[in-house]
Amino acid sequence: MNEESKPSGPDLTKGVSLTEFKHGKLLGHVGAEDVLLVQAGSEIFAIEPSCSHYHGPLAEGLVVDDTIRCPWHHACFSLRTGEPTRPPALNALAVWEVTRDRDRILVQSKREMPAPPAPHRAAPMPEKFVIVGGGAAGFAAAEMLRREGFAGAITMLSDDGAMPADRPNLSKDYLAGNAPEDWLPLRSEDYFRDAGIDLRLNTNVSAIDPKTGRVMLGNGDTLPFDRLLLATGAEPVRLQIPGAEQPHVHTLRSVADSRAIIKAAGGARRALVIGASFIGLEVAASLRARKLEVHVVAPEERPMQRVLGPEMGDFVRALHEENGVNFHLEDTVERIDGTRATLNSGGVVEADLVVVGIGVKPRLALAEQGGLAIDSGVSVNEYLETSVSSIYAAGDIARWPDPHSKQNIRVEHWVVAERQGQTAARNMLGARERFDAVPFFWSQHYDVPINYVGHAESFDDIAIAGSIAGKDCLLKYRKGGRVLAVASIYRDLDNLEAELAMEQS
Known part of the structure; x- marks a missing residue:
């Protein structure tokens, strides 16, 4: 075995002591596989150590209750099941069984991945879901509907010719020549077929009719819906x-x-x-x-x-x-x-x-044509419902009541769109889940990542900790003495902690 493929840390099958943990974590291995031990309260969990999004190091992440958050792009995973509980990660992580022998902690067997939940059959259950948009919000909603066990019809209409893709990569690694094109699709064609999601590319939607519950396509066809998600995104401002x-x-x-x-x-x-x-x-x-x-x-x-x-x-x-x-x-x-x-x-x-x-502008034509309430975006409540109860909106077009900034806001962030898509999906199934995630985005410039959490349309002052020139800093954007947003360079844990503080405030 060469040095590059050598597993990390101690052999966990032989046992380790809690005294070997650093900040509640210990990176070791089981056979050839790296495993991260995490202490959460009185419990010890064993999980795959790299985020399933861009392989961020979870050993440098933040433990919150029985979850762990990735330091790079704030994905979140259940320590118990490995399930991704927050985008941008969509794939689950492997978990291992943990046992104790007196003061020794041992890891030996990988746990079987949990079976998908049984289909929802609560009455009355909507049977036909239509999603307009093939971007982050639309895909996240379709994927979450199936993950939640919804067994009805899902039709996803996209005017794009490409499969739902990792859009942030289009201006970053893919455009730079550092990532192959096969990294771009969020899921393969096989996934949509196997999941029973009717993905229709190059499909134009000409109108929606909230009264009859129908979507009109550009070719003259119509589709009925019980629930409709508008996730039409934004388009570039033309010069x-x-x-x-x-x-x-x-x-x-x-x-x-x-x-x-x-x-x-x-x-x-x-x-x-x-x-x-x-x-x-x-x-x-x-x-x-x-x-x-x-x-x-x-x-x-x-x-x-x-x-x-x-x-x-x-x-x-x-x-x-x-x-x-x-x-x-x-x-x-x-x-x-x-x-x-x-x-x-x-x-x-x-x-x-x-x-x-x-810049970009939200694509509001369908919502306006359908008579939905508009306010510099599609107006939605805390459950992402539009002014028509059977129609939801998510992503770049949605303007929602943000509990953190105390304003109605609309943002054009990839992670926000994914999280809204998932929340909208659960609410379309009958949940009453408030969308209260703190907005987050990242930007990459050469070897410098900038992470930004929160939302500050304006600010009075900026408190700077560390050195911006030294690429080691945390900036707090304040208005009236209140922190509305935080930006950082190579202060990933601080950024995660700022996000948690905003959630809890």
């Missing part, structure tokens, strides 16, 4: 300038968009990114990984200042400049003539690839 419709000018939202940018990057030398948004700068980093010269044009004084503040904005700019990105800030693109982009300042950037990242 409204001369030359924006040229074939070398791209936006990034779908797998097809990312593929097109990758193809164009193969024959390009210089790229122009319009917009210093999170996605814009992730694209810039990914194109630098492909050795393109990259220019970023944006109207802000600092990138990301509105969300992260001036100090973090300066850091992000410096980080990208260290990696070769050229910024043209407090400026805009006036027109694009072929490969020549003329700036409002009079400057010119020559670029054979242009990517526009100036």
Whole structure:
């Protein structure tokens, strides 16, 4: 056995003592498999040590009651069953039986994975569920319906040509060339077939009729529903300038968009990114990984200042400049003539690839046409119900009462969309589960991850602990003395603890 595949820590079949634990955890092995021992109260659990999302190290995570949270992207798992209790993880972890021999803790046999629950048959039970949208919220809802044992019909309508995919990867590792395309699908075609989920790609929905409980498709067909989930997501804001419709000018939202940018990057030398948004700068980093010269044009004084503040904005700019990105800030693109982009300042950037990242807008047309209540998004209550009781909304379109910020908010975060999809699914089955998760997102820039938990549409001041320049910091965004959000770099446990504090406040 070579050094790379050598299992970690002590052999747990021979037993270990609690005195060997560090911060309530001990990484060891059973045979060739790594196993993490976790102390939760008076109990000891044994679980697979890597998060099933991006393989984050759970030994560095946070134990809350009988669950453990991943330090990287805040997925959560039951220590008893290994089941993922919070996205972004969707796959369960293996667990092992733990026994005690006096003061020794022994792990020997892996526990069988629990069988799926029996189908719900509570009366009256809706039989036909329709989900409009093939993104994070729509997929998470469909998957949760089956996980909860729902045996009725699930039809999932997506106007995309690709299977539900790991969208954050489209601007990060996949675009950079560090992840193969087969990593993108959230589930295989076989999963949808075996789970009995009727996934219809390239399918346009033209209208919904709440009164008759029907969805009208673009081809003239109709589908009846007992429960409907609108998860139509958002679409990129289009650049409204001369030359924006040229074939070398791209936006990034779908797998097809990312593929097109990758193809164009193969024959390009210089790229122009319009917009210093999170996605814009992730694209810039990914194109630098492909050795393109990259220019970023944006109207802000600092990138990301509105969300992260001036100090973090300066850091992000410096980080990208260290990696070769050229910024043209407090400026805009006036027109694009072929490969020549003329700036409002009079400057010119020559670029054979242009990517526009100036924000997204929620896709509200179906909800508006159906007469649902709208307020800068689809208005939902704490159970994610719209103004029509049989229709729910989740993801980028949903505007919900957030108990943490004490406001009605709408956010465009992948993890929030997944969590809302799961909550909506359970409520469509008859649960009355409030959606009260604290919003969370992450952004990756070269080797620097930025984790952000909470929601601060504005803030009075920022308390900074540690060193932003040293890539070891925690920032608290406060308004009226109250912490509304926290951002961090390489302070993962602190970020998890901040999330827990917000949940408990």
